[in-house]
Amino acid sequence: MEKIYDLIIVGAGPAGLAAGVYGARAKMETLILEKGSIGGMAAKTTEIVNYPGIPKTSGEKLGEVMSKHAEKLGATIVRDSIRTVELNGEIKILKSRRKEYKARSVIFATGTRPRVLGIPGEIDFKGRGVAYCATCDAEFFSNQEVVVVGSGDQAIEEGMFISKYASKVKVIVLHDEGVLDCNRLSAEEAFKNPKIEFIWNSTLDEIIGDESVERVKVKNLKTSEITDIPCKGVFFFVGMIPNTEFLKETDLKLDKRGHIECDTLLNSSISGVFVAGDVREKYLKQVITAAADGAVAAVAAEKYLEEMNVYVNRIKDKNVAIGFWNSLDSDGLKYLSEKEKELREDNIEDFIYIDIRKNRYLAKFFDKENIDSPELIINK
Structure with missing residues (x-):
């Protein structure tokens, strides 16, 4: 049977590894893909002295500890380089040269690489000075x-x-x-x-x-x-370039410099696709902020999957009523309750309440995230 992961994380730097820890701990079947060194760019840092609780360590050692933590909780780490992706739809597809991976959600934590200026002699003497x-x-x-x-x-x-x-x-x-x-x-x-x-x-x-x-x-x-x-x-040392070339032909929104655009919960422009670490534009790019991003993105992915499970198990291909409302609007809830009574009498199979503040992924799925008053739809 074809394997479909709950969560695939592309990149095993501090952001990707932290996402792996949180994803695996949430009992999501989690795969981390990395084409280079475990620990990402941070692995090349010999001395880290500003990571809270760890007075002094190296990037390589921190990456090793984080990767072992993720694996101990159940995450799988695989060395592979993703070349193309198909992100629209419920199942996301990521392809390397020889293999295809599928998941219900994806976190891109691909980081950045040094900028090349193209000064005469720069490329010629790379690795030779x-x-x-x-x-x-x-x-x-x-x-x-x-x-x-x-x-x-x-x-x-x-x-x-x-x-x-x-x-x-x-x-x-x-x-x-x-x-x-x-x-x-x-x-x-x-x-x-x-x-x-x-x-x-x-x-x-x-x-x-x-x-x-x-x-x-x-x-x-x-x-x-x-x-x-x-x-x-x-x-x-003249800046970094986001590792997003393989994403440029997708519907994923990138900024002018190639960073993946996202909201405060690290949702990208495509449902079920999240962002973590230096591959997004942010004020401070450090190991600790990358790790924080990984945690946020993994929890957001967990919430997304929970809401999509509601759709698959209770809504998809079923004769149900769906009431959209804002939990700050008590009158809206009263209105939907009255509608539920009427529809129950008409033998509707189920009535599902979706709070657009708490169930933002389902609200977005049905294009109801910005409604001003309660709305009702019948799914048949």
Whole structure:
């Protein structure tokens, strides 16, 4: 018999793993699909010191603990890469190169990846001096000079980490002297770091080398002067791109940057499809907020499935009356109660009350989520 999961989670970073914990604990048959490392981008972080209750750990260790927790509760984790999806309808279909997965609900927790600027030499020297992950590659540049591109939280914090290994870290900044895009605490620490030097009002113009990076050309934005700077490595921290390419041909709404649009309960534009983690636009992108998203999305999926079970078991293909009302409207409930008495006398099989505030998925299914007064329909 073809297997249909209650919940499939795409992505095994903190958001996906937290969703797996909550989904499995709610007794939903839960599958987590991950094409890369368990733990997602967080797994590449060597030190996490702001996760409540865990004073210090690494992203890899946290991912390992979270994945074991999800599996212990009954979730299944499978390594696979989803290429296409069919999300409309009661059953969602996700396809990899060799396999097809089906579920009643889906959470996309696919995260983001580093942005590539396309500067001359950037692609040519990727893996040969050009890097996007300090945790992965900083150690390779021990006692060598490197360049960091970017001035946001990630760039400055990763630059300080790189300074533990490199002899000098030169940070190229677009802004005037003293202006960084990162938080104040990180900026103060970076300014005090004797190994970190800032190159203000500048952009990286070109990366040059033979077998590996040997130097870069830096352009001053005010004078247009080009300066050669010897270095052995170039680290880019200039933003992240949502991993949603495989969703662009679907009816799922994405914003201009490719994030999946969703509401406060992490419902996407398609019923039964939810979003968690950095793949959605939000104010703070951290491990703890990703995990929180996973919990919210899984609970929302559980509620969605409960309401869809009501539809399948009590409404679909049955001669029933459905009364839609707002629980803040006591008169509306009175009106529907009177209607129920009349219909019971006409031998209606069942009368189902749907509170549009509490049963939002059924209300949306019948396109009644925004009604101002009670409404009644007969399903035959």
